[in-house]
Amino acid sequence: xxxxxxxxxxxxxxxxxxxxxxxxxxxxxxxxxxxxxxxxxxxxxxxxxxxxxxxxxxxxxxxxxxxxxxxxxxxxxxxxxxxxxxxxxxxxxxxxxxxxxxxxxxxxxxxxxxxxxxxxxxxxxxxxxxxxxxxxxxxxxxxxxxxxxxxxxxxxxxxxxxxxxxxxxxxxxxxxxxxxxxxxxxxxxxxxxxxxxxxxxx
DNA sequence: CTCTGGATTGAC
DNA sequence: TCAATCCAGAGG
Numbered sequence: 674x675x676x677x678x679x680x681x682x683x684x685x686x687x688x689x690x691x692x693x694x695x696x697x698x699x700x701x702x703x704x705x706x707x708x709x710x711x712x713x714x715x716x717x718x719x720x721x722x723x724x725x726x727x728x729x730x731x732x733x734x735x736x737x738x739x740x741x742x743x744x745x746x747x748x749x750x751x752x753x754x755x756x757x758x759x760x761x762x763x764x765x766x767x768x769x770x771x772x773x774x775x776x777x778x779x780x781x782x783x784x785x786x787x788x789x790x791x792x793x794x795x796x797x798x799x800x801x802x803x804x805x806x807x808x809x810x811x812x813x814x815x816x817x818x819x820x821x822x823x824x825x826x827x828x829x830x831x832x833x834x835x836x837x838x839x840x841x842x843x844x845x846x847x848x849x850x851x852x853x854x855x856x857x858x859x860x861x862x863x864x865x866x867x868x869x870x871x872x873x874x875x
Numbered sequence: 876c877t878c879t880g881g882a883t884t885g886a887c
Numbered sequence: 888t889c890a891a892t893c894c895a896g897a898g899g
Contacts, residue, residue, distance in 0.1 A: 717894070725894065730885090744883060761895050762880020768894090781894060811895050853894050 679828070679835040684752035684771040688778040691771050692718040693846055693864050695780055697838035699788070702817045703831050707793050709817050711785030711807055712838055715865035715872045717851045719768070721778050724856035727758070728777025731856070739777055747825045748777040755833060757814070757824040764811030765820045769828065769835075783810045783852070783863070785817075786871040809873045841866050 679698060684691055695713050702709040719726040722737060727745040731737050741749045747756040748770055756768040756779050768779040785807045787794055794806055794816040807813040814820070819833065828835050851863045852874060865872045 719894075727894085742884075758894095759882065760893055762882080762893095764880090764895055766894065783894085805896095809895070851894065855893095 677836070679753075679837055681751070681753035681829065684769065685773065686771075688718045688720055688771040688780060689862065691769075692716040692780045692862070693843075694840070695769070695782075695835075696841040696846060696864060696866055699836040699838050700782070700785060700817065700833070701836055702790075702819065702833050704793070704818055707790050709790035709794060710788040711813060711817060712788055713782055713784075714786050714869045715782075715784035715863070717781040717783055717864070718862040719779050719781065720862070721772070721776050723860065723862075725851065725854045725858075725860075726777060726779075741777075745777065748779055750774055750825065753828050755819070755823050755826040755828055757819060757821050759821055761811070765814040766810045767814050767817075767819045781810060782813065784808050784865070784871055784873045785813050786869065787816070804870075808871050 695716050698713050700711045724731050728739055728748045729737050730740040744758055751774050752771050754770045756770050757765055759765055768781045770779050772778045787807050791803055798816050807816050823833055826833055845867045847865050847867050848861050849863050850859055
């Protein structure tokens with residue numbers, strides 16, 4: 674594994690490709706108390722023609738338009754940034770922005786395999802054992818101390834950045850429909866590593 | 876399965 | 888202003 678960061682041009686490929694390629698990459702979070710590392714094992718793509726995407730609004734006639742609001746503004750910005758938002762009353766969700774400025778697409782990180790700083794993550798989550806530590810987007814955000822203060826953060830820079838990992842071969846990538854949404858529920862934009870115990874909803 | 880939670884959003 | 892909705896998590 675390289676110790677360099679993932680370069681921004683990675684995020685100019687198609688968002689589907691980015692979502693697949695991010696499997697195996699590392700999320701590094703530096704805190705005063707220590708360093709946390711998670712290996713990405715599950716992602717979802719959100720595209721600019723996709724009714725489930727925050728940057729897309731579906732009009733009554735069915736037409737889809739882009740709409741930049743205070744919450745989703747980061748999605749319209751440059752690629753390789755963190756898009757973090759708050760939902761369901763308690764949860765932060767961590768996304769990575771893709772595509773050039775003006776095109777609202779992103780990859781939601783749904784699960785990671787904890788590699789470093791597991792004790793600190795357990796402490797942050799109030800758990801004693803790691804099986805359910807990071808197997809969901811809200812869980813991993815809490816474990817890794819990712820909240821709205823990191824919205825718009827450049828993911829080549831501390832205290833939150835991405836590192837390449839060993840690539841997950843195509844035959845080990847499962848493609849399926851996304852979780853927890855109603856609009857665009859049938860689209861096959863969820864990717865996870867086959868048989869990995871850290872994936873959500875196995 | 877149900878309950879909780881809080882902000883965003885577009886409609887009114 | 889207001890209520891529906893929202894890319895969950897925890898507990899039973």
